[in-house]
Amino acid sequence: QMQLQQWGAGLVKPSETLSLTCAVSGGSFNSNYWSWIRQTPGKGLEWIGEFSQTGTTNYNPALKSRVTISVDTSKSQFSLKMTSVTASDTALYFCARVAFISGYYPFDIWGQGTMVTVSS
């Protein structure tokens, strides 16, 4: 059964770069889309971006200028980097698989979540 295990720094200073990694096990890495999503009490769940099996990345326009999603297929891992963070980037970050089911694209498998706090 496919599982996602994520990790990264839980405390990041303002203006610095947030870095998280998600490892995929128990299934095919290359035949799926992989996303990052974050959650805050104020804004709720917010999609950050995705990496596709074709090698393309798609980002939320609101975050696009600061976000990079990269992949290490040899390790079945994908990563998130977000630059110039501020307190508003404090959130619970999730990695997730985008399923392709009958023409629909829900997030069917999620990592456990990583709480990231932006503070000096």
Place this chain on the structure above:
Amino acid sequence: ETVMTQSPATLSVSPGESATLSCRASQSVRSNLAWYQQKPGQAPRLLIYGASTRATGVPARFSGSGSGTEFTLTISGLQSEDFAVYFCQQSTTWPPMYTFGQGTKLEIK
């Protein structure tokens, strides 16, 4: 961007009864609508996709309906483990974008 609005924010229902949760899209999303359940300290769990299809392992007491801009999640015969927060989510393929509703907290009455 398609804005998803859920109502009510909080719903109080007694165990054994039914709960009806609503989700409205600011523009048509056809049937590209999913529902998730989230419990404290956990990641969201996919319940429904394609507006009405239950995900693998989801009990039959969960049902989804609707298309276009109006959607409903109905939970029949509420059990103790069903009290949680529920989110709806839409997806568009081009440009790729996914947006979530703000959630409905289902609490025990």
